[in-house]
Amino acid sequence: MREGLILxxxxxxxxxxxxxxxxxxxxLKPGEVTVLAGPNGAGKSTLLKGIARLAPVAGEMILDGEALSAMPAPQRARKIGFMPQSLPSAASLSVLECVIAALRAGGAHHGPDAAEKAMAVLVRLGISHLALDALEKLxxxxxxxxxxAQATVRDPRLLLLDEPTSALDLARQVRLLSEVRRIASEGRIVLAVLHDLAxxxxxxxxxxxLHQGRLYAEGPPAEVVTPAMLAEVYGVEARVERCSKGALTVLIDRELERS
Structure with a gap:
């Protein structure tokens, strides 16, 4: 397969x-959202950083037939959007300036259209009212x-998200994940770390x-999220059921004793 991401x-x-x-x-195919799950310390975030070439990770990582390790940094910046767990404070920059800076990191959009494109992303994410606010005040x-917004403004081929919903209220979670699904539907590849299995x-x-340094299971959610997996990987007794709309829910009953 030439199109997609190979790890x-x-x-x-x-x-x-x-x-x-x-x-x-x-x-990992274009148009799909893949989630990395597993206990704390399983290596999910480090793997994501390694794909983005922000942490040392060995192995083959090939995007659309080209090794990520061989790509010049500006090319990787155009092809990969990375959303870290937390955004470093930049007291001297407004939200709009931060997004414009991310847009220009790929080596393009140095003209007056940069602000317009950055603003369009803020509008789509419902945060245009924050455009002139200082990042440190948010x-x-x-x-x-x-x-x-920074991770998606360059229309990346591959979007990497590290715990993107951890600080969001319920409405913002839906908005963010709806945007992620929209991005994938346009033929992009999305790989995200999520702790919330539901x-x-x-x-x-x-x-x-991920479990004990290796891949424990991989596949569609209904095949992977099972009581047996939750017991062995997470150490909990749990039920996996479907709600009235058919969505999977995870109900934790108790912590299991570890031998």
Whole structure:
């Protein structure tokens, strides 16, 4: 497969230990949203940073037939949008200036249309009223929406999202994930880290669960999110049921004793 993202034999070391070793995924296809799930410390965020070439990760990472390690930095910046867990404070910049800076990081849009394109993204995300506000004055949820604007303003081929809903209220979660689905529907590849398995089951096409340094399970949400997986990977007794609209729900009953 030439189109899409291939991850093969990825390895991540942190603090002198192997966090991930020999990690491979089925090819990530354009138009799909894939979620990385698993306990804290499983290597999900580090793997995402490694794909973005922001952390040392070994292994093959090929986007549309081209190795990410061989791409010049400006080309990677145009092709990959990365939304970190938290957005660094930039006291001297407004929201609009932050998004314009992200747009120009790919080496294009130095003309007057940069502000127009940046503003259009803010409008689409429902945060245009924050355009002239200083980044340091925003709430955590507002900063996450600005981070999504920065990650998507260059229309990337691959969108990487690290816990994008962690600071958002319910309405903003729906807005953000609806935007993510729209981005995928335009033929882009989306890979996200989500801790909320109910959200992942509702919005993702595929879920990949990381456990003890390896891939535990991968596939459609209904096949991956099971009581057996939740017991073995997360250490909880849980029920996986469908609501009145057919969406998967996860109901945690108790923590299991570890032997």
């Amino acid at each position: 093969r034999d990825a390895a991540v070391r942190f603090g002198g230990r192997d966090v991930l070793k020999g990690f491979s995924l089925a090819p 709430s955590g949820g507002q900063r996450q929406m600005v981070s999504l 959200l992942a089951a509702r919005w993702a096409d595929r879920i990949a669960v």
